[in-house]
Amino acid sequence: MSCIIIGASHGGVQAAINLRAQGYTDPITLISADKVLPYQRPPLSKAFLQNTLPEQRLWLRPETFYTQKDIDLRLGTRVVKIDRQKQLVVLDNQEQLSYSKLILATGASIRKLTIPGSDLEGVHYLRDHQDTLGLRDQLPEANNAVVIGGGYIGLEAAASLKKLGKNVTLLINSERPLQHLTSPVVSEYLSALQKANGVNIEVLAGATAIIGEHNKVVAVQAANGKQYPADIVVAGIGVNPEQSLAEDAGLAVENGIKVNQYMQTSDANIYAIGDCVSFYHPMYQKQMRIESVQNATDQAKTAALAICGTLTPYSATPWFWSDQYDAKLQIAGISAGYDEVVVREESEKSLAVFYFSGDNLIAVDAINQPKSFMITRKYLHSLPKVNKIKLADCSQDLNSIFTE
Amino acid sequence: MPNITFILPDESQITVAANDGDSLMQTAVDNGIEQISADCGGCCSCATCHCFIDNSWKEKLTPADDMETDLLENAIDNVQENSRLSCQIFLAPEHDGLVVEIPESEW
Numbered sequence: 001m002s003c004i005i006i007g008a009s010h011g012g013v014q015a016a017i018n019l020r021a022q023g024y025t026d027p028i029t030l031i032s033a034d035k036v037l038p039y040q041r042p043p044l045s046k047a048f049l050q051n052t053l054p055e056q057r058l059w060l061r062p063e064t065f066y067t068q069k070d071i072d073l074r075l076g077t078r079v080v081k082i083d084r085q086k087q088l089v090v091l092d093n094q095e096q097l098s099y100s101k102l103i104l105a106t107g108a109s110i111r112k113l114t115i116p117g118s119d120l121e122g123v124h125y126l127r128d129h130q131d132t133l134g135l136r137d138q139l140p141e142a143n144n145a146v147v148i149g150g151g152y153i154g155l156e157a158a159a160s161l162k163k164l165g166k167n168v169t170l171l172i173n174s175e176r177p178l179q180h181l182t183s184p185v186v187s188e189y190l191s192a193l194q195k196a197n198g199v200n201i202e203v204l205a206g207a208t209a210i211i212g213e214h215n216k217v218v219a220v221q222a223a224n225g226k227q228y229p230a231d232i233v234v235a236g237i238g239v240n241p242e243q244s245l246a247e248d249a250g251l252a253v254e255n256g257i258k259v260n261q262y263m264q265t266s267d268a269n270i271y272a273i274g275d276c277v278s279f280y281h282p283m284y285q286k287q288m289r290i291e292s293v294q295n296a297t298d299q300a301k302t303a304a305l306a307i308c309g310t311l312t313p314y315s316a317t318p319w320f321w322s323d324q325y326d327a328k329l330q331i332a333g334i335s336a337g338y339d340e341v342v343v344r345e346e347s348e349k350s351l352a353v354f355y356f357s358g359d360n361l362i363a364v365d366a367i368n369q370p371k372s373f374m375i376t377r378k379y380l381h382s383l384p385k386v387n388k389i390k391l392a393d394c395s396q397d398l399n400s401i402f403t404e
Numbered sequence: 405m406p407n408i409t410f411i412l413p414d415e416s417q418i419t420v421a422a423n424d425g426d427s428l429m430q431t432a433v434d435n436g437i438e439q440i441s442a443d444c445g446g447c448c449s450c451a452t453c454h455c456f457i458d459n460s461w462k463e464k465l466t467p468a469d470d471m472e473t474d475l476l477e478n479a480i481d482n483v484q485e486n487s488r489l490s491c492q493i494f495l496a497p498e499h500d501g502l503v504v505e506i507p508e509s510e511w
Contacts, residue, residue: 021438040445047447062434069436297443321449328471330449370471374451374478399478 173206
């Protein structure tokens with residue numbers, strides 16, 4: 001008996017931890033393409049980029065942890081093939097490791113720019129430890145930064161670069177930041193916050209070309225016809241599920257590796273968790289793929305339990321967070337498909353936007369309003385019907401609204 | 405290097421030497437105390453690092469700010485007067501002997 005985990009980010013590491021915590025005593029091999037100890041990803045666009053989080057605080061666990069828990073951590077190692085018949089994986093050094101259970105925690109890979117000039121020196125992404133270090137190295141000589149992409153990474157990168165004293169332009173190809181992820185109210189709040197901190201946000205202004213001199217970035221051409229000077233470019237234009245190993249092995253794949261409610265793929269000995277997974281969420285009664293720390297760690301727990309013989313269907317309430325300047329954004333649930341929003345504004349700096357589908361509450365975006373986030377998260381599982389008028393009224397006690 | 409004692413949900417105890425300046429959450433995680441799950445990595449976003457600290461230590465601890473208080477009061481059913489989020493407590497030599505009780509996870 002042995003378990004191999006491919007991928008040692010939040011999901012892979014949590015799976016190893018939970019296997020041991022569940023009493024799994026057989027060998028565990030944890031394989032990571034990264035050369036450094038498994039690390040937290042959220043700080044890569046925030047505190048670690050701003051150099052306010054020392055590297056040893058980035059590690060998910062100290063090095064001694066893996067030896068203490070008898071986890072064979074293979075760093076700088078890639079799996080090139082899964083042989084399901086022989087139940088083994090082939091590593092990039094041709095070594096073969098056999099498994100009785102395999103967990104795919106392969107995550108997602110960055111979408112790269114394909115516009116002219118994308119391979120110029122000075123173009124950066126923020127997915128891996130190495131990406132952030134590479135960007136940090138170039139910061140001292142950079143004054144002008146252009147960030148491409150109005151998602152969370154784009155917004156966080158813009159905020160971090162601004163905090164570091166750069167002139168920052170944020171180019172967004174849609175009408176507003178987070179267009180497909182949140183309501184106009186939240187987009188407007190976050191836009192205003194960026195502007196108030198001195199970031200130049202340009203909407204309907206996707207990057208169309210990166211212009212270089214001597215092979216180095218000097219400007220970015222945008223769809224609005226303007227050019228923006230740039231010493232560095234940071235692109236945050238999304239990720240794709242890392243599913244090629246699964247696909248090559250003939251596992252069912254559809255915008256992610258398909259798994260059942262126990263995180264089991266179409267091969268009963270192979271599980272998959274985290275960003276790379278497509279699963280049916282019983283809360284929302286639809287097929288989903290979620291990119292988040294919570295989803296990766298909670299699915300890891302489900303998979304570890306299943307491997308140890310305890311079948312508990314995955315049904316965790318999704319939640320997310322983002323920090324930009326003095327705004328703490330906390331999100332519970334998935335707002336996609338909402339048809340109505342209710343705003344609870346406690347002050348200029350504190351608001352919560354509740355998302356409804358008909359009468360059912362399906363998500364909340366809370367900005368500097370942790371109470372709304374926490375209470376919603378606590379009760380969201382049933383997609384409760386709550387009184388919308390009271391919800392918008394800050395004089396009404398939130399707990400009572402949910403429990404009446 | 406203050407010594408910190410964690411009392412786990414099964415009432416077993418573990419005493420560890422903490423680094424000055426580390427958070428209580430980080431100390432727990434670094435020492436393999438998995439009952440503190442610390443999902444958000446310590447940025448006060450999730451309340452999964454809930455613990456109890458005896459009131460006798462109150463004067464030596466930085467009081468909870470609004471964010472921590474709101475997370476605690478609204479997230480957790482068994483919140484008590486001595487509940488804290490361990491990611492918000494940073495350790496110094498004066499915390500030598502601190503005893504921290506970790507409740508059964510609600511997450």
